[in-house]
């Protein structure tokens with residue numbers, strides 16, 4: 001006998017409930033079956049192209065969309081609370097859910113085994129190119145199921161169970177001060193700032209996350225380093241990964257069959273990043289061994305804790321942090337600066353708090369939360385179904401990417417009054433205030449993802465950003481002198497040039 005599917009069980013359940021309600025034991029009552037998967041509204045699909053033709057200029061019904069936010073909004077308007085997109089080039093189908101309770105239903109049930117496909121090229125690099133060197137370990141972003149759970153269980157204590165502030169506040173503050181000095185020396189060259197502010201922010205975020213991941217300063221904020229210095233090479237790696245990953249991971253690509261130039265480039269980049277991480281981790285190991293292990297536990301760094309598991313885990317985790325902790329942090333920090341630049345009253349309020357003796361910088365934390373609500377770095381979260389689900393009356397089979405369009409939902413007036421305004425106060429308001437953030441369901445705003453597979457670097461990111469903001473707004477009055485900033489989608493959200501920031505002394 002074939003195994004019962006979820007829809008069979010659901011039908012039986014409905015029948016039995018109806019029978020009980022009507023005092024009968026028979027299963028003959030007509031039941032409301034879930035609607036079939038194929039009837040979920042959405043875009044029609046062509047062989048190979050999938051639904052892409054809808055976004056072609058002139059002939060497509062939607063035309064090219066500037067960013068994912070606009071695309072999601074258009075789909076919601078046309079199709080309603082559940083929308084299907086056929087997969088392109090053997091990629092999985094996607095279903096977008098617009099009701100927080102529907103997202104909750106899928107994401108919570110999947111929690112035992114949260115599947116989130118990562119970069120397929122990185123998976124290839126780790127599983128094929130590095131086969132034999134990794135001893136069955138696959139990292140966090142690329143692994144699924146047992147392999148993911150095993151790795152995450154190993155590294156969670158090293159990253160999450162330490163007094164981050166005690167170990168990292170002083171070095172991150174030193175990096176923030178260097179960054180402020182750098183802005184001081186560059187700020188009068190308006191053309192440079194307009195065209196390179198994103199690059200400068202990336203240098204700061206790489207320098208910060210590298211200190212955590214590799215255990216050393218790597219000199220990204222120092223222009224005197226030669227071209228082949230590891231800091232500059234890692235900077236280049238991060239840029240090359242973003243540029244090539246979009247083409248290889250999100251657009252139809254034939255790299256699985258033919259080794260394309262973009263594929264060769266990304267493999268070389270992963271190799272360079274791997275070699276540099278290995279060299280730094282080796283250096284850290286020698287330094288720790290020379291110092292000896294007899295130090296209080298709360299003084300041990302993340303690298304030391306990871307090395308205590310084993311060296312491969314430390315290298316893999318360093319790679320993960322270098323992949324996931326640069327653009328995400330620089331984008332969010334830029335968002336905080338921009339939102340405060342266009343809201344001078346809120347910037348003044350923050351400056352007062354920064355300069356006050358109150359150690360709890362609650363307004364600063366609220367500014368960060370509000371910036372993250374307005375622009376999620378990752379505009380949507382994703383889980384691939386590992387079983388059938390019945391959602392919004394439809395059957396969703398196994399192997400479908402269920403998308404939670406969190407950035408779009410976080411800008412809906414029904415969840416956040418004055419949703420498009422930057423109002424940090426909503427994160428401090430009490431329950432009686434209509435602005436109170438808690439009026440929005442939990443699944444609406446998820447900038448760091450959900451549950452046991454959520455961002456492992458969250459606290460590191462928050463500490464890095466808050467440390468920079470304290471130094472920056474103490475030093476400068478920041479204004480924005482130009483049209484509103486624009487968000488474009490690369491692998492994650494990114495800001496488009498030019499950057500019309502002006503930095504004046506606030507002292």
Ligand code: HEM
Pocket residue numbers: 116140141152209320321322324325326328329332377378381382446447448449450451452453454455456457458460461
């Ligand atoms: C503001 C900055 C950041 C944002 C908004 C962010 C956001 C996210 C999101 C949305 C996810 C997916 C979570 C899910 O599927 O539920 C994620 C995963 C991840 N993030 Fe971050 N992230 C940030 C910074 C960082 C940093 C600094 C690091 C490293 C130090 C990092 C490392 C990771 C890793 C390794 C994962 C994969 C976790 C897993 O699959 O178990 N992130 N992040």
